[in-house]
Amino acid sequence: MAASMSAPFTLAIDGMGGDRAPDMIVRGLNIAAERHPDAKFLLVGDEARLNPLLARYKRARGACTVRHAPDVITNDLKPTQALRMRGTSMRMAIDAVAAGEASGVVSAGNTGALLTLAKIIIKTLPGIDRPAMAGIAPSARGDVVMLDLGANVQCDVRNLVEFAVMGEVFARTVLGLPSPSLGVLNVGSEEQKGLEMLRQTADLLRESHIAAQFHGFVEGHDIGAGTVDVVVTDGFTGNIALKTGEGALRLVGDMLKQVFRSSFSSRIAYLLARPALERLREWLDPSRYNGAVFVGLNGVVVKSHGGTDANGFAHAVDVGMDMVVHHFNDRIREGLARMSGLAAIKAAGAAPAVPAADSGLATV
Amino acid sequence: MAASMSAPFTLAIDGMGGDRAPDMIVRGLNIAAERHPDAKFLLVGDEARLNPLLARYKRARGACTVRHAPDVITNDLKPTQALRMRGTSMRMAIDAVAAGEASGVVSAGNTGALLTLAKIIIKTLPGIDRPAMAGIAPSARGDVVMLDLGANVQCDVRNLVEFAVMGEVFARTVLGLPSPSLGVLNVGSEEQKGLEMLRQTADLLRESHIAAQFHGFVEGHDIGAGTVDVVVTDGFTGNIALKTGEGALRLVGDMLKQVFRSSFSSRIAYLLARPALERLREWLDPSRYNGAVFVGLNGVVVKSHGGTDANGFAHAVDVGMDMVVHHFNDRIREGLARMSGLAAIKAAGAAPAVPAADSGLATV
Numbered sequence: 172m173a174a175s176m177s178a179p180f181t182l183a184i185d186g187m188g189g190d191r192a193p194d195m196i197v198r199g200l201n202i203a204a205e206r207h208p209d210a211k212f213l214l215v216g217d218e219a220r221l222n223p224l225l226a227r228y229k230r231a232r233g234a235c236t237v238r239h240a241p242d243v244i245t246n247d248l249k250p251t252q253a254l255r256m257r258g259t260s261m262r263m264a265i266d267a268v269a270a271g272e273a274s275g276v277v278s279a280g281n282t283g284a285l286l287t288l289a290k291i292i293i294k295t296l297p298g299i300d301r302p303a304m305a306g307i308a309p310s311a312r313g314d315v316v317m318l319d320l321g322a323n324v325q326c327d328v329r330n331l332v333e334f335a336v337m338g339e340v341f342a343r344t345v346l347g348l349p350s351p352s353l354g355v356l357n358v359g360s361e362e363q364k365g366l367e368m369l370r371q372t373a374d375l376l377r378e379s380h381i382a383a384q385f386h387g388f389v390e391g392h393d394i395g396a397g398t399v400d401v402v403v404t405d406g407f408t409g410n411i412a413l414k415t416g417e418g419a420l421r422l423v424g425d426m427l428k429q430v431f432r433s434s435f436s437s438r439i440a441y442l443l444a445r446p447a448l449e450r451l452r453e454w455l456d457p458s459r460y461n462g463a464v465f466v467g468l469n470g471v472v473v474k475s476h477g478g479t480d481a482n483g484f485a486h487a488v489d490v491g492m493d494m495v496v497h498h499f500n501d502r503i504r505e506g507l508a509r510m511s512g513l514a515a516i517k518a519a520g521a522a523p524a525v526p527a528a529d530s531g532l533a534t535v
Numbered sequence: 536m537a538a539s540m541s542a543p544f545t546l547a548i549d550g551m552g553g554d555r556a557p558d559m560i561v562r563g564l565n566i567a568a569e570r571h572p573d574a575k576f577l578l579v580g581d582e583a584r585l586n587p588l589l590a591r592y593k594r595a596r597g598a599c600t601v602r603h604a605p606d607v608i609t610n611d612l613k614p615t616q617a618l619r620m621r622g623t624s625m626r627m628a629i630d631a632v633a634a635g636e637a638s639g640v641v642s643a644g645n646t647g648a649l650l651t652l653a654k655i656i657i658k659t660l661p662g663i664d665r666p667a668m669a670g671i672a673p674s675a676r677g678d679v680v681m682l683d684l685g686a687n688v689q690c691d692v693r694n695l696v697e698f699a700v701m702g703e704v705f706a707r708t709v710l711g712l713p714s715p716s717l718g719v720l721n722v723g724s725e726e727q728k729g730l731e732m733l734r735q736t737a738d739l740l741r742e743s744h745i746a747a748q749f750h751g752f753v754e755g756h757d758i759g760a761g762t763v764d765v766v767v768t769d770g771f772t773g774n775i776a777l778k779t780g781e782g783a784l785r786l787v788g789d790m791l792k793q794v795f796r797s798s799f800s801s802r803i804a805y806l807l808a809r810p811a812l813e814r815l816r817e818w819l820d821p822s823r824y825n826g827a828v829f830v831g832l833n834g835v836v837v838k839s840h841g842g843t844d845a846n847g848f849a850h851a852v853d854v855g856m857d858m859v860v861h862h863f864n865d866r867i868r869e870g871l872a873r874m875s876g877l878a879a880i881k882a883a884g885a886a887p888a889v890p891a892a893d894s895g896l897a898t899v
Contacts, residue, residue: 311786321722324730358685358774366688366771391778395786407730408775410722411768414755415776419783422675422759423815427791430811440808444801447794451787 179211182471182491183264183273184235186216187243188280190478193217196279197224199484201231206485207492210234213273216260217241238263244284246477253284254291261285265292268470274495275471277462277487285474286322286465293470296500298507301326302467303334304406304474305341308416312397316342316351320463321410331355331372331403332379336506337466338401339381344497345464345490351400353381354389356408372403380509391415424452462487464494466503471495543575546835546855547628547637548599550580551607552644554842557581560643561588561595563848568598570849571856577637579604580624602627608648610841617648618655625649629656632834638859639835641826641851649838650686650829657834660864662871665690666831667698668770668838669705672780676761680706680715684827685774695719695736695767696743700870701830702765703745708861709828709854715764717745718753720772736767744873755779788816826851828858830867835859 184200186193193216204210211234214221218239225232240260244253256262261280267273269292278285286302295302305318318338323330335353342351353376357369369388376385386399391412394402404412427448431441441448462483465472471494475487494500548564550557557580568574575598578585582603589596604624608617620626625644631637633656642649650666659666669682682702687694699717706715717740721733733752740749750763755776758766768776791812795805805812826847829836835858839851857863 309786311789324722356775358688358771391775391780392782392785394779395782407722408772411720411755411772412775412779415758415779416755416783418756418759419780420787421756422673423784423787425675426815430808430815433811437808437811440804440806442804443807444794444804447797447801451790451794 179209180274180495181211181213181236181267181272182488182495183213183215183267183276184488185261185264185276185278185280186214186221186237187240187260188278188285188477189475189484190279191480192279193220193224195479195481195484197221197228197231198481199488200235201228202481202485203488203492204230204234206489210488210492212236212488213238213264213267215240215264215267217243238267240264244281246281248281248284250281250283250287253281254287262288262292265289265472268472269293275473275491277473277475277484277491279475279477279479279484279487282321282474282477285472289465289468289470289472293468293472295467296469296503296507298504298511299333299337299467301330301333302465303330303337304409304463305338305466306413306463307346308394308413309420310395310397313400314346315394315397315400315402316346317394317402317404317409317413318466319404319406319409320413321406322465323406325407326368326405328368328371328375331368331405332375332510333467333507335372335376335381335385335401335403336510337503338403339384340499340502340506341464341466342400344499344502345493346400348400350384352384352386353401353403354386354393354399356394356402356404356412357388357390359388359390380506462490464490466499469500471499543573544638544859545575545577545600545631545636546852546859547577547579547631547640548852549625549628549640549642549644550578550585550601551604551624552642552649552841553839553848554643555844556643557584557588559843559845559848561585561592562845563852564599565592565595566845566849567852567856568594570853574598574852574856576600576852577602577628577631579628579631581605581607602631604628608645610645612645612648614645614647614651617645618651626652626656629653629836632836633657639837639855641837641839641848641855643839643841643843643848643851646685646827646838646841649836653829653832653834653836657832657836659831660833660867660871662868662875663697663701663831665694665697666829667694667701668773668827669702669830670777670827671710672758672777673784674759674761677764678710679758679761679764679766680710681758681766681768681773681777682830683768683770683773684777685770686829687770689771690732690769692732692735692739695732695769696739696874697831697871699736699740699743699745699749699765699767700874701867702767703748704863704866704870705828705830706764708863708866709857710764712764714748716748716750717765717767718750718757718763720758720766720768720776721752721754723752723754744870826854828854830863833864835863 214235215238240263242259244259244261264276303319304322307314342348463474473491578599579602604627606623608623628640667683668686671678706712827838837855
């Protein structure tokens with residue numbers, strides 16, 4: 172399903188997902204089309220709303236083919252309800268990937284519906300037990316890939332090892348790191364600490380083809396420190412760690428605003444330091460980190476934040492394009508093939524993961 | 536064991552625990568003694584090192600009685616090894632609490648050893664299954680209590696309900712909040728999301744005497760937002776959330792330092808904004824949040840960060856004194872008595888928690 176480096180390819184776009192859709196979507200595609208003049212988008216949604224927007228955004232118009240979808244999956248819909256609706260923009264965008272019309276799909280809509288529909292329609296890669304949600308967080312030493320961010324609230328050893336394989340490929344293909352380092356998130360970096368399942372995961376990774384890149388256990392503060400390039404964790408812990416870190420960054424951001432409004436001299440100070448402070452703000456801007464990716468599916472599936480703006484959505488489209496161009500899923504197949512040599516991984520994978528769909532998916 | 540509001544009481548102090556002990560300890564006690572002129576400390580450790588220090592710090596000298604302990608529990612020692620050593624400063628400080636000579640103990644030493652020794656020597660409060668580690672984090676709306684921070688890497692419903700009771704008392708007695716709000720940390724705030732165990736915990740809290748204070752589920756970003764005063768979680772998740780938040784704060788702090796060094800005008804900006812920036816720095820200063828507390832034990836046990844300075848250690852002593860003065864354990868007994876009216880809690884508490892001591896304690 173992945174296009175070759177030079178071959179043209181199409182991304183299917185859910186035109187109606189997200190708080191400010193479809194306006195935000197079309198403006199985001201306009202930005203993406205400016206960055207990637209060869210980009211082709213299959214834009215799925217309400218024609219009557221999409222066409223007037225495309226009339227206003229020239230670059231988006233040049234890159235898009237519109238496909239009408241009469242329905243929308245709202246955020247309050249449960250995945251099981253979403254499954255029964257065939258004419259939704261999200262569903263029809265995913266159908267286009269399954270039919271081979273598009274190499275991937277980008278949606279800012281209902282996370283649980285996107286994962287459930289993608290699993291059923293696009294299906295998981297052969298050999299993958301559970302898809303995971305991967306995302307990027309800022310650190311002192313550059314971007315850090317973290318997965319799972321909430322697709323599976325409970326995981327077993329096999330799932331975590333697969334997450335490690337997929338996270339390593341993500342860091343190579345999307346971040347462009349030649350040999351990314353990996354860590355398993357735990358409550359202590361010493362070998363004997365934490366849950367038995369995590370120790371088994373670490374043991375398997377030490378025997379695997381990525382052993383040289385495996386750093387061992389990392390702790391919560393290692394995410395911000397950038398101790399490793401890829402942080403492997405279950406979806407419950409990953410979701411809470413991601414949101415706790417985001418909350419802490421927001422807290423300092425809000426406090427800084429107060430600091431620079433607190434007196435006349437600090438207002439002057441803000442003006443003097445503004446170029447550097449703006450760089451800091453941009454660097455920590457959530458829209459730069461927008462877009463979780465469902466990895467382990469038989470096609471590229473990118474989930475944009477529902478509350479994102481056009482820049483954030485354009486970034487999510489960038490991530491999807493990177494994954495197609497760099498043959499993300501082919502690289503995962505290679506990694507899995509090398510990992511399957513480990514007999515222990517099958518034995519370890521006895522207890523099945525509890526997918527979030529069974530208990531309500533984590534919102535990202 | 537709790538002293539009455541007016542009665543004098545003694546805190547036992549592990550004089551040899553912590554990276555910069557005993558100097559940092561004695562200087563910390565000097566600060567604490569200045570704040571609390573009535574404070575009495577039983578300072579346990581190597582006389583030959585403690586006495587010369589006390590000679591230099593007048594206020595500490597006036598507040599301290601020294602008890603010689605020949606040995607020290609180092610940070611690399613396992614709890615089981617620590618248990619076999621009877622003449623250590625930590626052990627003898629804990630012994631003083633068990634003997635009724637002191638109302639509580641403060642140590643900056645080995646976390647796992649402190650928890651294990653305290654559980655065995657001081658014992659848990661009647662009706663408490665597992666003690667927890669509680670701590671304070673900064674938020675946009677004031678300090679937030681979080682527990683468990685790593686004493687139990689796996690918990691059951693009964694443990695989480697007990698943590699809620701103890702966290703509520705902690706917020707009342709240490710933070711002075713008349714009616715603190717509580718939340719259970721989860722991957723979504725909707726009722727149907729997350730793990731089954733967390734839903735059962737929420738159901739029980741909704742039937743309990745603290746139902747009016749129970750906010751429901753909270754997510755990672757709610758910690759920094761200060762959505763609730765008390766965040767209840769298992770020790771694995773709590774440890775990772777705490778450290779992830781700390782790591783994110785450190786990341787922004789380091790970036791801000793770079794911002795203000797990046798140009799001549801931003802150096803001037805720093806000078807202009809310094810008073811407000813210093814307030815921000817102090818507010819986020821880890822030493823303000825120093826001191827996790829082991830709750831659920833038959834005495835007050837405060838764990839200071841091993842790497843803290845004298846101010847941080849003085850703050851840990853403050854926390855211990857607040858807990859004694861405000862009858863922390865009496866309030867917990869009252870809360871547990873009211874909670875035991877819930878028949879469901881006994882049924883729910885079937886599967887025992889996995890204490891961190893069995894699998895290596897999380898370091899805080």
